[in-house]
Amino acid sequence: MAAITQRPKGTQDVVxxxxxxxxxxxxxxxxxxxxxxxxxxxxxxxxDTGLFVRSVGDTTDVVQKEMYTVSATGDSTFTLRPEGTAGxxxxxxxxxxxxxxxxxxxxxxxxxxxxxxPQAGRLREFHQFGCEMAGAANARAxxxxxxxxxxxxxxxxxxxxxxxxxxxxxxxxxxxxxKALKEYFEGYKDSLCETCQGxxxxxxxxxxxxxxxxxxxxxxxAPLILDYLCDDCKEHFEQLQNNxxxxxxxxxxxxxxxxxxxxxxxxxxxFITTDIGAQGTVCGGxxxxxxIEQLGGKPTPALGFxxxxxxxxxxxxxxxxxxxKPEKCGIYIASMGQKGESKAVELVGKxxxxxxxxxxxxxxxxxxxxxxxxxxxxxSFVVVLGDNEIDSGEAKLKNMRTGEQTDIKLDDSFVDSFSxxxxxxxxxxxxxxxxxxxxxxxxx
RNA sequence: GUGGGUAUAGCGUAGUUGGUUAACGCGUCAGUUUGUGGCACUGAAGACCGUGGGUUCGAAUCCCACUAUCCACCCCA
Numbered sequence: 001m002a003a004i005t006q007r008p009k010g011t012q013d014v015v016x017x018x019x020x021x022x023x024x025x026x027x028x029x030x031x032x033x034x035x036x037x038x039x040x041x042x043x044x045x046x047x048d049t050g051l052f053v054r055s056v057g058d059t060t061d062v063v064q065k066e067m068y069t070v071s072a073t074g075d076s077t078f079t080l081r082p083e084g085t086a087g088x089x090x091x092x093x094x095x096x097x098x099x100x101x102x103x104x105x106x107x108x109x110x111x112x113x114x115x116x117x118p119q120a121g122r123l124r125e126f127h128q129f130g131c132e133m134a135g136a137a138n139a140r141a142x143x144x145x146x147x148x149x150x151x152x153x154x155x156x157x158x159x160x161x162x163x164x165x166x167x168x169x170x171x172x173x174x175x176x177x178x179k180a181l182k183e184y185f186e187g188y189k190d191s192l193c194e195t196c197q198g199x200x201x202x203x204x205x206x207x208x209x210x211x212x213x214x215x216x217x218x219x220x221x222a223p224l225i226l227d228y229l230c231d232d233c234k235e236h237f238e239q240l241q242n243n244x245x246x247x248x249x250x251x252x253x254x255x256x257x258x259x260x261x262x263x264x265x266x267x268x269x270x271f272i273t274t275d276i277g278a279q280g281t282v283c284g285g286x287x288x289x290x291x292i293e294q295l296g297g298k299p300t301p302a303l304g305f306x307x308x309x310x311x312x313x314x315x316x317x318x319x320x321x322x323x324x325k326p327e328k329c330g331i332y333i334a335s336m337g338q339k340g341e342s343k344a345v346e347l348v349g350k351x352x353x354x355x356x357x358x359x360x361x362x363x364x365x366x367x368x369x370x371x372x373x374x375x376x377x378x379x380s381f382v383v384v385l386g387d388n389e390i391d392s393g394e395a396k397l398k399n400m401r402t403g404e405q406t407d408i409k410l411d412d413s414f415v416d417s418f419s420x421x422x423x424x425x426x427x428x429x430x431x432x433x434x435x436x437x438x439x440x441x442x443x444x
Numbered sequence: 445g446u447g448g449g450u451a452u453a454g455c456g457u458a459g460u461u462g463g464u465u466a467a468c469g470c471g472u473c474a475g476u477u478u479g480u481g482g483c484a485c486u487g488a489a490g491a492c493c494g495u496g497g498g499u500u501c502g503a504a505u506c507c508c509a510c511u512a513u514c515c516a517c518c519c520c521a
Contacts, residue, residue: 006512061519065445083521112521117445119515128521195518206519260520270521277515284521308521336479367479375481384480400481 010116010124012310020326021313026109027324028155029129029307033107036148038131041106043087046070046078055086055291057262059202066114080113083261084130085288085304086295092134093297102135102300109309121279121311129312131285132304134292139236142267142287142303143243149283149305150249153271156312157321161282164254165244165269167237168205169229171290177228178204188218205258224255236266263288267303273311275318282315283307330357330422331381332374336367340385343410347383350415356422375400381422383408399425 007013014022030040049069056063068080081087088108092098109129116122133145153161168174181204189197193212208219229237244251259268268286285305292300331351335344344360351358361370374382382398389395389410397408397418408417426432
């Protein structure tokens, strides 16, 4: 296959027959966010490279080797966002949104870009649903944000997704901890695997998460961050847990979760599934109290999370979750002959004006083929228009589910008559009734 | 960047001691007489068997290289 007809490595096409899965996730995520008081924000796909270097951190993998940086004509370089938080916070500062009172709560659905080697659940262009909250220092805010993420996962129908939480403290307690950790691992330096020997300098906390059997054993007795938290951080973490308990949200303290972006402080969390391979973090986030100040805003506590839409969909597929089915054609108008074709165009136009999903033949199929097509696209009703119908001004409206046929006039009353039959059929449909009653139950 | 797997029609696959027109299912299109779908039957279109070399009288089938893709490490959503 020629390169020009091939999508770039690590990107994905969503074909028409699959988009409904995306609609489902996007709709549930944004509706849930709005219900929690978050408003949508839309920001550019690319930002000044420096923004990511300063926020994500210049020692992180994301900045060091995964950024898509493009130079425009002139001297500035831009980078396709590798994550959503930096640009969002930048926008909140730049537009003065943080002066409009606290807390500020925003959400977004956008694509991110990282130059990584693709594998299951990891793409170079991927999509994130993210939420950010600024101006709330209280641990209740942490719990609230986690509750929002949890709600989204629940409403998508996902099961067995484990919430892992941890506190990585503030910069003060973390540097204490780093020191202790380094001292500990120095003692085992020669036994550590190669990558971990490198981590010793760069980020000793990562050694805790190593998969190597030997390193795991060494790490078992390593000092824990939770023992090094200052009083305030410790209290914050306690409060978070109290709130989670109040909300009935199960969690696991996992001292090994360490986020790979530098801006995190105190609370970090991940929702993890084992259903989609090695890249099982379906949602990751935490608090970043220093970021806003670091980017030039007034010191303002903040926190947020990102969810990978591809990973959500993968998990839903693997768990057999329900996606909202795409809407199907309400009425297909088949036609034969010039007069019938003209009438079909006219009626479909009127039906669409009234909001109906209506279609007619566009490729010149025979009657039988039109019927097959109507069946294939799942049309609820079909009308056949030929010379006989045009002359008599009356046609048969066929219910494709029951096979039942009803006479219908082709004059101005057509749309109203159809409307009546269409909705009464919906009410008599068992699936529809079940749907309505389950919605009513949810609302109780 | 480091490993391992795979590459046959739109999709899913068969095709292993190398041998004439590469098979099947789904899908697509058309028909099965008279103006009405779902089932069944018939037929058609659609593949330079990832690319390039090599071995051989002869390769989808063996060898090499390349490319793509998948999975894992790493990292993260």
